Amino acid sequence: MTVPAKPTLLTGASGALGRVLAKALAAQGWALRLTDRVPFPDKVPEGARFTLAELEDGPAILRLAEGCGTILHFGGISVEHPFETVIGPNIRGLYHAYEAARRERMRMVFASSNHTIGFHERNEVLDDDCQMRSDGYYGISKAYGELMGWLYWDKYGVESVFLRIGSCTPEPTDDRMLSTWLSHGDLTRLVERSTLAESTGRAGCLVIWGVSKNARMTWWRKDGRETIGWAPQDSADPYIAKLDGKASGNPVAERYQGGSFCALDYSRKAPT
Ligand code: 15L
Secondary structure, eight states: OOOOSSOEEEETTTSHHHHHHHHHHHHTTOOEEEEESSOOSSOOOTTEEEEEOOTTOHHHHHHHHTTOSEEEEOOSOOSOOOHHHHHIIIIIHHHHHHHHHHHHTOEEEEEEEGGGSTTSBTTOOBOTTSOOOOOSHHHHHHHHHHHHHHHHHHHHOOOEEEEEEOEESSSOOSTTHHHHEEOHHHHHHHHHHHHHSSOOOTTSEEEEEEOOOOTTOOSBOOOSHHHHTOOOOOOSGGGHHHHTTOOOOOHHHHHBTTTHHHHTTOOSOOOO
């Protein structure tokens, strides 16, 4: 089993995806430094060390990163919130994560999101270089994260993999997720490949659409998966019979790829 040569720092370790990754990667023998602003809710896995820290505490993040080879940046606000709530963890905290990557010459694996492009309509097909059309302050903080990654590559040579995650839950629960679902297994393998791949290619930064092999995923196409050698193995298709047509009933949510995030606070004349 291949393990990274240096320890891996995982922010947001106590969150839903952080817990999945901490458990799965530790089980494969990875040396993990886990951190979050709230205590780790499970037993800390063998080979891992947990430290309570705020992303906004720059010196703490720098200390945690010492000697690490990769940062898996899953910390921060993970759903839509007012701007003033998002800005601390997702903008200032992101800066500290990138500064740590620069100082330690770590690779950044950034938990970006489909909400960077949420206001593209569902009949559009997007490649990795499509225009950002964020669907809220959360989505725009993820878009900012990707832009920060490009800056840190262009100026400092820090490599990044931006995981534009769809809906990563134990199983799909509605019609939209028949398109956007990413299984926990596919997420784990995506993070492994993002960390272990020899390089992120000549461009330095890669965008990868974080979705499983869903027949209904017709929205997202070209990305950097071949460079890191990842392909999804799981699929939402077995849930089609159960979830087909299980929609929100909101015309704004159903029109756009970002779903309900687009409908929050929507005050433009509703599309017909
Ligand atoms: C995300 O980025 C969120 O973190 C998650 O809670 C889901 O809403 C997901 O996107 C999604 O779009 O389903």
